[in-house]
Amino acid sequence: MTTATNPRVLDHPAREEIRLEGVLHALSDAVRLRIVSEMARADTELSCSFFDLPVTKSTTTHHFRVLRESGVIQQIYRGTAKLNALRREDLDVLFPGLLDSVLDAATAQARRLGNPDTL
Amino acid sequence: MTTATNPRVLDHPAREEIRLEGVLHALSDAVRLRIVSEMARADTELSCSFFDLPVTKSTTTHHFRVLRESGVIQQIYRGTAKLNALRREDLDVLFPGLLDSVLDAATAQARRLGNPDTL
DNA sequence: GGCGTACTACGATGAGTATCGTACGAGCGT
DNA sequence: ACGCTCGTACGATACTCATCGTAGTACGCC
Numbered sequence: 182m183t184t185a186t187n188p189r190v191l192d193h194p195a196r197e198e199i200r201l202e203g204v205l206h207a208l209s210d211a212v213r214l215r216i217v218s219e220m221a222r223a224d225t226e227l228s229c230s231f232f233d234l235p236v237t238k239s240t241t242t243h244h245f246r247v248l249r250e251s252g253v254i255q256q257i258y259r260g261t262a263k264l265n266a267l268r269r270e271d272l273d274v275l276f277p278g279l280l281d282s283v284l285d286a287a288t289a290q291a292r293r294l295g296n297p298d299t300l
Numbered sequence: 301m302t303t304a305t306n307p308r309v310l311d312h313p314a315r316e317e318i319r320l321e322g323v324l325h326a327l328s329d330a331v332r333l334r335i336v337s338e339m340a341r342a343d344t345e346l347s348c349s350f351f352d353l354p355v356t357k358s359t360t361t362h363h364f365r366v367l368r369e370s371g372v373i374q375q376i377y378r379g380t381a382k383l384n385a386l387r388r389e390d391l392d393v394l395f396p397g398l399l400d401s402v403l404d405a406a407t408a409q410a411r412r413l414g415n416p417d418t419l
Numbered sequence: 420g421g422c423g424t425a426c427t428a429c430g431a432t433g434a435g436t437a438t439c440g441t442a443c444g445a446g447c448g449t
Numbered sequence: 450a451c452g453c454t455c456g457t458a459c460g461a462t463a464c465t466c467a468t469c470g471t472a473g474t475a476c477g478c479c
Contacts, residue, residue: 189475201409205402206328209321210467230425240468242427247466261425261476275412276405278397283324286395290320293394308445329437349455359438361457366436380446380455 189258191249196271199252204272207251208283212236213244217253217267218287221280226257226264310368310375315390318371323391326370327402331355332363336372336386337406340399345376345383 208214212234220227234241245265248254255266272280327333335351353360364384367373374385391399 197412201402201405202328202330202333205324209325209328211321212467214321228425236467237469238426239428239470243467245426258426258475261423263426276401276408278401279405282395282397282401283320286320286398289395293316331437347455355437356439357456358440358458362437364456377445377456380453382456 191256191258193249193255194252196252196275199268199271199275201276203251204253204276204279207248207253210244210247212240213248214283214287216244216248218284218291220254220265220267221284226266228259228262228264230262308377310377312368312374313371315371315394318387318390318394320395322370323372323395323398326367326372329363329366331359332367333402333406335363335367337403337410339373339384339386340403345378345385347378347381347383349381 208217215234216232219232229241229245232241234244236244245254245256245263248265249256252268252271255268257264267280269280327336331353334353338351339346348360348364351360353363355363364373364375364382367384368375371387371390374387376383386399388399
């Protein structure tokens with residue numbers, strides 16, 4: 182059934198397993214904050230290569246994994262690509278308003294620091 | 301003027317120097333989240349020793365320093381004690397709603413995980 | 420089948436950090 | 450002055466993490 186240890190099936194924490202500390206830690210990195218902000222703006226599933234990040238591909242993989250394992254995003258393989266989506270509903274149920282205020286804060290800070298391209 | 305390098309005067313970041321990543325990182329630790337939750341509930345200046353934390357005194361000092369240097373709390377010496385206060389106004393101006401949703405999330409999670417004493 | 424693209428795995432590295440114990444310093448109360 | 454309490458400093462340790470480069474795998478397309 183390929184359910185055992187299929188490398189093409191990615192492990193995600195169930196909603197109840199998501200921990201606030203893990204989410205905050207995942208969001209406490211500039212690169213990951215940027216990824217999440219962009220995903221929130223797009224509101225569609227985006228491939229990893231969509232993002233133009235100031236790090237190499239291996240590092241990008243690492244950051245996406247952190248986001249997935251902390252429960253912030255969901256990742257599924259679609260052929261050769263890997264589509265990413267925010268777990269908005271799960272996060273809103275667990276921590277109402279949290280994601281939005283973090284995203285607003287990120288926007289506000291980017292504007293304040295004069296990095297509007299970082300959004 | 302005792303402004304030079306007085307060990308009794310603690311360095312705090314100015315409001316404009318507070319970075320979202322730093323705040324989120326400071327809050328992404330269970331011990332520190334607990335400290336901040338308790339401070340928000342008390343709404344008064346609390347000494348470090350007020351908190352009953354599952355770590356030693358040196359580790360406690362470390363966590364308070366992280367909170368101070370990230371801009372989450374303010375610390376002042378008052379005789380032999382060191383009083384701690386949340387920098388609510390600064391945080392609310394910079395990141396409206398953020399602190400409250402994190403605190404709500406912490407409360408919700410504590411309730412969900414059955415640690416009501418952690419609040 | 421063979422090529423190119425998208426992403427991963429692995430190992431390395433350098434920086435950060437959570438933790439502790441012990442020893443120390445600064446005030447307060449008596 | 451003396452001791453007590455509160456908190457710090459410093460060194461050690463073990464762990465985590467952000468980053469990279471290289472090599473590899475999986476899939477779609479020609």
